[in-house]
Amino acid sequence: MSHVGVPRGAARKRRSLALLTTGVLTLPVLAGCSSGTEEAPTSAVPQDVAPAARTQVADGGTVNWAIDAMPATLNAFQADADSATGRITGALLPTLFPLDAKGRPQLNPDYLESAKVVENEPRQVVLYRLNQQAVWSDGREIGAPDFVAQWRALSGKDSAFWTARNAGYERIEKIERGADDLEVRVTFAKPYADWRSLFSPLYPKQVTGSPDAFNEGARSTIKATAGPFRLRDVDKETGSVTLTRNPRWWGSPAKLDSLVFKAVKPQDRTEALTEGKIDVADIDPAAAHRIAQAARDAGNSGPPAHGPGSGTTPAAALRSWALAHGSDEEAATRAQAARDEQARAAEAYATEQKDLRGYVVRKSLEPAYTQLALNGETGPLADDRVRRAVARALDRQQLVDTVLKPLGLPATPLGSHLALAGQPGYKDSSGALGGQDTKEAQALLADAGWTREGALRKTEGTKAGSEGEKQTDKKTEADKKAAEDKKAADEKAAREKKEEEKKDDGKKDDGKTDDGKKDDAAGREPAKDDGLYIVGDDSKPGEAEGAVTRVIAPAPAAAVQSAALLRQAGRLGETGTSEDAPARIAAQDRQPGGAAGAYAPVGTAAPAQAPDAARGPLGKNGKPLSLRFVLPSGPGSESLRSVGEKIAAMLDTIGIRTEITKVSDESYFRDHVASGDYDMALYSWPATAYPATDDRPIFAKPVPATDGSLLVEQNYTRVGSDHIDQLFDQAAGELDESAATKLMKQADARIWAAAGSIPLYQRPQLVATDKKLANVGAFGFGVPHYQDIGFKKPQAAGAPAAPRK
Numbered sequence: 001m002s003h004v005g006v007p008r009g010a011a012r013k014r015r016s017l018a019l020l021t022t023g024v025l026t027l028p029v030l031a032g033c034s035s036g037t038e039e040a041p042t043s044a045v046p047q048d049v050a051p052a053a054r055t056q057v058a059d060g061g062t063v064n065w066a067i068d069a070m071p072a073t074l075n076a077f078q079a080d081a082d083s084a085t086g087r088i089t090g091a092l093l094p095t096l097f098p099l100d101a102k103g104r105p106q107l108n109p110d111y112l113e114s115a116k117v118v119e120n121e122p123r124q125v126v127l128y129r130l131n132q133q134a135v136w137s138d139g140r141e142i143g144a145p146d147f148v149a150q151w152r153a154l155s156g157k158d159s160a161f162w163t164a165r166n167a168g169y170e171r172i173e174k175i176e177r178g179a180d181d182l183e184v185r186v187t188f189a190k191p192y193a194d195w196r197s198l199f200s201p202l203y204p205k206q207v208t209g210s211p212d213a214f215n216e217g218a219r220s221t222i223k224a225t226a227g228p229f230r231l232r233d234v235d236k237e238t239g240s241v242t243l244t245r246n247p248r249w250w251g252s253p254a255k256l257d258s259l260v261f262k263a264v265k266p267q268d269r270t271e272a273l274t275e276g277k278i279d280v281a282d283i284d285p286a287a288a289h290r291i292a293q294a295a296r297d298a299g300n301s302g303p304p305a306h307g308p309g310s311g312t313t314p315a316a317a318l319r320s321w322a323l324a325h326g327s328d329e330e331a332a333t334r335a336q337a338a339r340d341e342q343a344r345a346a347e348a349y350a351t352e353q354k355d356l357r358g359y360v361v362r363k364s365l366e367p368a369y370t371q372l373a374l375n376g377e378t379g380p381l382a383d384d385r386v387r388r389a390v391a392r393a394l395d396r397q398q399l400v401d402t403v404l405k406p407l408g409l410p411a412t413p414l415g416s417h418l419a420l421a422g423q424p425g426y427k428d429s430s431g432a433l434g435g436q437d438t439k440e441a442q443a444l445l446a447d448a449g450w451t452r453e454g455a456l457r458k459t460e461g462t463k464a465g466s467e468g469e470k471q472t473d474k475k476t477e478a479d480k481k482a483a484e485d486k487k488a489a490d491e492k493a494a495r496e497k498k499e500e501e502k503k504d505d506g507k508k509d510d511g512k513t514d515d516g517k518k519d520d521a522a523g524r525e526p527a528k529d530d531g532l533y534i535v536g537d538d539s540k541p542g543e544a545e546g547a548v549t550r551v552i553a554p555a556p557a558a559a560v561q562s563a564a565l566l567r568q569a570g571r572l573g574e575t576g577t578s579e580d581a582p583a584r585i586a587a588q589d590r591q592p593g594g595a596a597g598a599y600a601p602v603g604t605a606a607p608a609q610a611p612d613a614a615r616g617p618l619g620k621n622g623k624p625l626s627l628r629f630v631l632p633s634g635p636g637s638e639s640l641r642s643v644g645e646k647i648a649a650m651l652d653t654i655g656i657r658t659e660i661t662k663v664s665d666e667s668y669f670r671d672h673v674a675s676g677d678y679d680m681a682l683y684s685w686p687a688t689a690y691p692a693t694d695d696r697p698i699f700a701k702p703v704p705a706t707d708g709s710l711l712v713e714q715n716y717t718r719v720g721s722d723h724i725d726q727l728f729d730q731a732a733g734e735l736d737e738s739a740a741t742k743l744m745k746q747a748d749a750r751i752w753a754a755a756g757s758i759p760l761y762q763r764p765q766l767v768a769t770d771k772k773l774a775n776v777g778a779f780g781f782g783v784p785h786y787q788d789i790g791f792k793k794p795q796a797a798g799a800p801a802a803p804r805k
Contacts, residue, residue, distance in 0.1 A: 044102050044422020045410055047782055048362040048767075052774035057255045057790040063773065066264040066272065066281035070239055074231075075218040076201055077154060079164035088241055088261055091786040092225040093201035094134070094142065103367065103423040103781035105196045105689045110134070110251045111142070111226075113182075117195070120735065123173065124188040126195050132182055133250035136204050136224040144177045144184045149205040151175055153214050160211035167693045168198050191733040193740050194690040202226075228254040228787035239263035255790030267635045269768070274355040279770040280777075283361070284636055285407060288766045294356035304353050308345035359768045362777030363407060366765035367687035369414050370403075370640070372647065372758040376719035377676050380450070380625055387719070387755035388433060389444040390627075390680075393654045395436045399646055400761040403639050407764050414759040417699070418691040418748045421762065422781070425691070425741045430759075432749040441654050445618055445625070452655065455619025618655035626657040630678040634665035640682045643760070647680075673716050684763055687781065691744050692731035699751055701725050719756025 067084040075081060076089050096112055097105035107115060111134050119125035134142040152158065156166035173189040188195070204224040207213055217223070220234050228251065229243035241261040245254045264272050270287045272278045283291075297304050304310070312320075323335035372394070380386045396413040404411040412421065415428025434440065445451075618625040631637070631644045641662070648658040658680070663672060672678050688694040697713035701720030705711050712718055727747035734740040751757065765778040775788040 044781060045365040047101050047780045048364050049777040049779060050774050052792060054788055056793055057774050058793045059255055060257050061791050062258045062260060063256055064260045064262050064278045066269055066278045067261050070236055070263045073219040074222055077163050077165055089201050090783060091229045091243055092227040092231055094226050095200045097196040097200060098783045099689055099781050101780060101782045103687060103689055124191045126186045127178060128184040130182045135248055136226050137230050137246060137248050138224045142226060143181055146202060146205045147184050147199060148175045149208040150199060150203060153208040162215045168192055168194060191735055193732055193734050194693040197690045197693055229259055252787050254787040273359055273768055274352040281768050283766050283768045288361045291356050291359050291361050291768055294353045297353060298357050304350055307349035309342045358771055360771050362767045362769055364765045364778035364780040366763040367781045368684045368763045370682060370684045370760050370763055372760060373681045373717045374756055375676055375679050376717055376756050379679060381679055383448050384755060385444045385448040389441040391433055391755045391758050392437050392441040393650050396760055399643050402642055402646060403761055404764060409764055414761055416748050417751050417757060417759055418695050418744050420687045425744055427745050429749040429752050432752040433755055438654060449620050450618040450625045452616055452618060455617050455624050617657050624657055626659060627679040629658045629660045629680045630672045631660060631662050632665045632668040633662040644682055692728055696728040699724055717756035719754050724750050
């Protein structure tokens, strides 16, 4: 299932240039924090992979595994490598230290007999001893020449190699053969704690030995592989990559004959499952729910009690039957056509549900977390007090419950940027920022100069607000002028119509009151704002004279249509207008008082006013405190949008208005997050066993570039400090694992205090698999053992043979 975020394996690859101004943040001491200095006992959510011993898995068969799209490259070290690249190369190439179920790197005996630091002075030296049976698919032994070629390609010293990652490789001084061909001796110029992260995946020297082979040769094929499978075919027309059992594999032979990775869009996977085109697929909660319903309906002989037509009430069904058999032939034809269409949809749905009974949902937590990113480049969020106020206004537990509780997964807010619950280095450091506290959030905003009074007055020549607010002001002025022009034109037309009526000889008594005077209201359509009170509008008619407010409105259906039109015009409430306006929602719209611009029927009491502490927006020098919240609009991002709307409502309670802008998934990260075109955004980062290496670019303080811009690397919040950078650098060179972990915990506390990134939850992992498959599903922190995946052997009772296709 695709998610908005950086795919696992790409965390070291993405870089971005942007402007940023930032300073060094100090670590506040906050009282009443729920997290202390002691590590809380945590455990990882277990894998759900239908584990089975190899003796219980049949030999043969083909598994079709869904990927989001065909990989742009098979070179995992290039910038456009993605999750599909990592999935495919994992079955083809050596990984020297794969992660276990708890996210810890473990030596892979298929490739290594041993690997350890043998010297610390005067230089760190790591000695690898290779498995003597390890060979490439062309028969050549894996050895020092492959290590040397990969180091030279990734060291960053030769710009002819188009690589997006050199972390760790630039610290190597030399690589040489050891006592024999099975030993590889790596000497580091500077100590490197994360040396286990290197040479995974390991490519053959045919790929890394020259710029041409590295840049172009490995994009669509790999000349030699060394995994349980080998690459047979890459077919872009059918959108499939086919792997077959590697006859030169020296480890446990692959159970499957072939493994096919098929490009299937997330929104098309339910259909692909029902048609039997795929056997393994990451899915969204909606698809998981359908599979669970299919399993529950397995014993029912009748049609499912859900799906098309299931919500039709007996009364509605009776009306439909009456219309279809009525005397009005035209209405009967339409009604019968609708009934037939619904019957066909219900029959198709029932067939699909029957087909889905052959699948099961495996679920765990993905090794990635979702965060709220606060852009500290410009606008109100450039002030760390405002960022901390936003963080203190959030009920993170409620947000986590929204995503994980309905799936039956543990719902605990994440307490670290640098490790996930269950990993050895995990510690909840959120206490450095503090938990949800509305009063504290309001105090931080007041200290930063954002007050209720500030929204009402403006000091000449003083700037306030974000760039988005300035653009909104310009558009508001244009809208105001257009409205004035339209009003003048309407008044002119009304006067001309009135003159025509005076010339009419025919007079109607209906237009007169008891005293014989003409009633204007009876003889014309009411003006748009005639006696109307807009909910949320502070300038109420008659208020100055102390008169009682009269509330009138059109019929409910017309009111709904009016509100919809206002939304489409981007003019609902005070959200402003822009070309993205149809997709914007004001947080105020979701509050109990109703949306600004909505009408109420005659006699409806005015909405109750909130307490003074939570009434109206905050502002400074006449500018309201408003933040632009950018969210993806794709079909797989429903949970992000739900979380985003809850965050907007939480911020509204402390006087911060949010303008939600929904953009396409394709442009969300590239055109908004990476470029800094947002105030707030939700996206994910993958977990890592090497935070000192992999997470440093995510939280590094931007540095000036020669053209005057700032290099932000992967720090898309534009928030960082020198001290955080120093802690990362110290940890990367600390060979004492305990001391390095301690440094990372200190860095995490300061990242929390900076309030540029607010971790929310570990992402759910939902995988649909054929019920007969073993050793595949939701892997969590771990990685697949591709050679062990296969179909379960038939049961003793005489179940049909499992291998198929």
